[in-house]
Amino acid sequence: MIVKDQCKSLYAPWRQDYVTKPSEEKEMTTNKRNCPFCKKDRELLILEASKSYLQANKYPYSAGHLLIITKRHVNQVVELTSLEKKELFNLIDLSIYSLDILMKPEGYNIGCSIGRIAGESISHLHFHVLPRYKGDVGWNRVCDFNVVSVAPNDLAKNLKCIIGKNKLAKKFGLFV
Numbered sequence: 001m002i003v004k005d006q007c008k009s010l011y012a013p014w015r016q017d018y019v020t021k022p023s024e025e026k027e028m029t030t031n032k033r034n035c036p037f038c039k040k041d042r043e044l045l046i047l048e049a050s051k052s053y054l055q056a057n058k059y060p061y062s063a064g065h066l067l068i069i070t071k072r073h074v075n076q077v078v079e080l081t082s083l084e085k086k087e088l089f090n091l092i093d094l095s096i097y098s099l100d101i102l103m104k105p106e107g108y109n110i111g112c113s114i115g116r117i118a119g120e121s122i123s124h125l126h127f128h129v130l131p132r133y134k135g136d137v138g139w140n141r142v143c144d145f146n147v148v149s150v151a152p153n154d155l156a157k158n159l160k161c162i163i164g165k166n167k168l169a170k171k172f173g174l175f176v
Contacts (some may be wrong), residue, residue, distance in 0.1 A: 032073040037124040044152055045096070046159045049174040051087045053096060056152040056159070057128070063150040064093050064103050064131040066159075075123050076114060087174065088127065094172040095129040098162050103150075105131030 032038050040048075044055040051072070057065040068091045070084060080088070092110060101107060109130040114120040163169060 035073060035124050037069045037122060037126060046106040046155045047163055047169060048155050049087050049091065051084045052091055054091050058152055062130050062136060064099050064155060067126050068092055068095065068129065069126040074125050076126065088121060090172045090174055092127060092129060094168050094174065098159050098168060099131050101162050102158055103131055106134055107132040111144055123146065146168040
């Protein structure tokens with residue numbers, strides 16, 4: 001068993017912006033005006049549909065970490081219209097299909113956190129899609145680190161290419 005004191009630091013340069021931000025900027029965003037998801041990060045944007053969009057996570061928990069984000073600033077699944085729910089889940093399907101082509105993961109964690117007590121940091125409804133591999137879970141609990149081997153910008157670029165080349169937006173009923 002590894003003891004915490006024996007663990008080494010790992011470099012994850014894409015998390016530097018988050019780590020160095022003043023703590024008040026990291027606080028849960030409830031105001032639409034300050035919401036990072038209402039402003040969309042064009043560099044990480046993979047596919048924009050009519051009611052929601054797909055992007056790479058700027059601060060990934062694992063390689064291939066994607067976010068599906070509603071365009072409307074809501075924070076509860078029950079606030080979504082039927083069309084918004086359908087599109088959101090079509091984007092989840094497209095994400096899995098695309099990641100299977102690009103990264104061939106062995107499994108997925110898919111979900112969202114609603115409410116600060118559940119781990120929410122941005123008060124704007126969004127789903128996480130996390131590709132998983134045998135052996136990738138657990139070390140961070142022992143050593144307090146994550147190893148992410150794919151830069152979010154590269155992930156976004158590669159998935160845009162796969163989605164376009166394979167005409168996946170149409171395949172998954174997304175009208176962009």
